[in-house]
Amino acid sequence: MARTEVALGPLTLKNPVMPASGTFGYGEENAGAFDPGELGAVVAKSVRLEPAPGNPPPRLVETPAGLINAVGIPSEGVDAFIRDQMPLLRQTGTVVIVSIAGSTAPQYGELAARLSKVPGIDALELNLSCPNIGHGLPFAQDPGLLAEAVSAARSNTGLPIIAKMSPNVTDIAAMSKIALDAGADILAIANTVNAMVIDIWKRQPVLGNVAGGLSGPAIRPIAVRNVWRVYEQLEAPIIGSGGIATWQDAVEFLLAGARAVAVGVANFINPNAMKEIIEGIQRYLDSQGFESVEDIIGLAHAARRSQ
Amino acid sequence: MYLTAEVTLQEEVAKGIYRLRIFTPTIASLASPGQFGMIRGWEGYDPLLPRPLSFHRIDFQCGQVEFVYKVAGRGTALMSQWRPGHRVALLGPLGNGFHPPAAPAIAVVGRGMGTVPLLPLVESARREGIGVFSFLSASQACGLVDLDRFVGCSDQIFVRTDDGSLGAPGVVSEDLERVAESTRLSAIYCCGSRRLARAARDLAIRLRIPAYVSLEEHMGCGVGACKGCVCETAGGYRKVCKDGPVFELNEVVI
Numbered sequence: 358m359a360r361t362e363v364a365l366g367p368l369t370l371k372n373p374v375m376p377a378s379g380t381f382g383y384g385e386e387n388a389g390a391f392d393p394g395e396l397g398a399v400v401a402k403s404v405r406l407e408p409a410p411g412n413p414p415p416r417l418v419e420t421p422a423g424l425i426n427a428v429g430i431p432s433e434g435v436d437a438f439i440r441d442q443m444p445l446l447r448q449t450g451t452v453v454i455v456s457i458a459g460s461t462a463p464q465y466g467e468l469a470a471r472l473s474k475v476p477g478i479d480a481l482e483l484n485l486s487c488p489n490i491g492h493g494l495p496f497a498q499d500p501g502l503l504a505e506a507v508s509a510a511r512s513n514t515g516l517p518i519i520a521k522m523s524p525n526v527t528d529i530a531a532m533s534k535i536a537l538d539a540g541a542d543i544l545a546i547a548n549t550v551n552a553m554v555i556d557i558w559k560r561q562p563v564l565g566n567v568a569g570g571l572s573g574p575a576i577r578p579i580a581v582r583n584v585w586r587v588y589e590q591l592e593a594p595i596i597g598s599g600g601i602a603t604w605q606d607a608v609e610f611l612l613a614g615a616r617a618v619a620v621g622v623a624n625f626i627n628p629n630a631m632k633e634i635i636e637g638i639q640r641y642l643d644s645q646g647f648e649s650v651e652d653i654i655g656l657a658h659a660a661r662r663s664q
Numbered sequence: 665m666y667l668t669a670e671v672t673l674q675e676e677v678a679k680g681i682y683r684l685r686i687f688t689p690t691i692a693s694l695a696s697p698g699q700f701g702m703i704r705g706w707e708g709y710d711p712l713l714p715r716p717l718s719f720h721r722i723d724f725q726c727g728q729v730e731f732v733y734k735v736a737g738r739g740t741a742l743m744s745q746w747r748p749g750h751r752v753a754l755l756g757p758l759g760n761g762f763h764p765p766a767a768p769a770i771a772v773v774g775r776g777m778g779t780v781p782l783l784p785l786v787e788s789a790r791r792e793g794i795g796v797f798s799f800l801s802a803s804q805a806c807g808l809v810d811l812d813r814f815v816g817c818s819d820q821i822f823v824r825t826d827d828g829s830l831g832a833p834g835v836v837s838e839d840l841e842r843v844a845e846s847t848r849l850s851a852i853y854c855c856g857s858r859r860l861a862r863a864a865r866d867l868a869i870r871l872r873i874p875a876y877v878s879l880e881e882h883m884g885c886g887v888g889a890c891k892g893c894v895c896e897t898a899g900g901y902r903k904v905c906k907d908g909p910v911f912e913l914n915e916v917v918i
Contacts, residue, residue, distance in 0.1 A: 410900050415881075417883075420712075424712055424884065574709045574712075575709075622884075626713065
């Protein structure tokens with residue numbers, strides 16, 4: 358049996374599969390199809406400093422092979438999160454990643470400082486790319502704000518920092534470089550793609566927040582290309598995400614250069630998706646004669662170079 | 665429970681309205697009135713998401729559940745093509761169902777497809793010897809599915825249709841008011857009309873009895889993880905899939 362254990366910067370995951378933040382609950386908000394402890398990591402829904410209600414409904418609209426969401430990061434606030442959610446996360450028995458979302462750059466520092474004192478957290482993911490909050494651009498689309506937000510977190514925590522980047526930029530590698538220079542250890546490539554739908558009979562946008570972020574199989578080739586590009590340009594470990602629904606999709610991201618994959622909307626289509634992906638990766642490695650999942654990371658680049 | 669199950673019956677009960685029966689002893693044994701299932705039975709990613717459907721009938725003894733749905737988009741259009749033997753993925757039962765009916769009697773108020781989740785409630789009340797008063801309306805008579813079952817379970821039933829194809833002219837909210845003022849009700853249950861729900865809420869407050877409403881919303885995960893299907897309540901947004909779909913009527917903003 359090939360080894361599925363994978364190094365992700367300072368972290369070691371027992372397999373490269375984790376949920377995308379906000380798509381999979383680890384306690385009651387879970388379909389109960391399998392034990393979350395079987396995952397390479399669990400990732401909590403982004404937490405904010407203060408309680409926030411999120412966006413007005415409708416928050417979801419389905420598109421061909423995709424889903425646009427404008428949920429807007431509702432949060433119980435960091436205090437309630439630590440009190441109510443951390444005990445559940447700790448019990449999962451796997452790597453725990455807590456996603457944080459600041460409204461301002463300094464809030465990333467405050468959140469990082471608070472959470473660094475809490476036992477049971479293995480890494481912080483900075484959600485720098487939610488298209489659904491605030492009035493300006495997301496942090497990951499503004500070089501200055503991006504550096505400021507990541508630096509604020511870095512100077513307040515010793516935990517590994519994952520920077521979740523936006524695909525809605527001209528060059529995701531250039532923005533990722535800024536995040537790394539500001540102290541990020543790992544890159545999550547990438548968040549949802551800006552999108553909207555208009556109801557032609559009501560003659561108005563469908564979503565309560567007008568526009569949102571597109572996820573699902575519709576964006577998978579965009580995400581693969583972004584992972585490929587960042588792997589080519591930068592040395593940093595990458596978590597790939599964007600429309601991964603099957604083990605074949607996950608393998609494609611690993612071959613493009615991701616060291617781990619995050620599964621989002623597929624959890625809604627098939628609550629068993631992540632377990633099936635873990636099993637499928639194992640079968641692929643075994644049947645193709647690889648000893649370890651590490652052997653296939655970025656392998657599509659090597660094949661291209663040797664031609 | 666997430667499992668695959670087999671379609672045992674599909675029939676068009678009125679134009680564009682279908683009855684779908686699924687053999688699933690596990691879910692039939694766990695489900696209670698007002699709960700729902702997420703169902704998906706097509707290949708590929710378009711449509712992407714499973715569809716949430718309320719239970720219309722929960723038959724524990726035969727190990728079957730029944731859904732009634734109206735073709736409204738591509739998902740339900742595909743669903744209507746399923747034939748007996750077709751295999752579907754089913755997640756359920758999900759959500760908080762109706763508060764269990766109590767003696768002496770309950771009132772159910774439904775409009776159109778909103779009558780669908782009320783049927784298992786009146787059937788369970790009937791089985792337990794609790795009185796049932798039904799107040800049903802629709803744009804036309806064919807929009808009331810399994811009216812005969814409602815009749816069979818009700819001590820008294822009021823039916824009104826917009827086109828007059830069934831029942832006398834009038835509105836069921838007035839029927840409800842008349843009955844509620846002369847009969848002791850333990851609770852009122854609503855589904856399918858905001859106007860009727862508002863009328864029931866005002867009446868329930870006046871008579872100091874509890875009232876409940878089942879809400880419908882597009883859903884992502886169905887289990888509370890994605891926070892996509894919220895409704896507005898006195899205490900802020902709440903998730904229709906996990907905190908509902910049944911809510912106390914005076915708690916939601918309608």
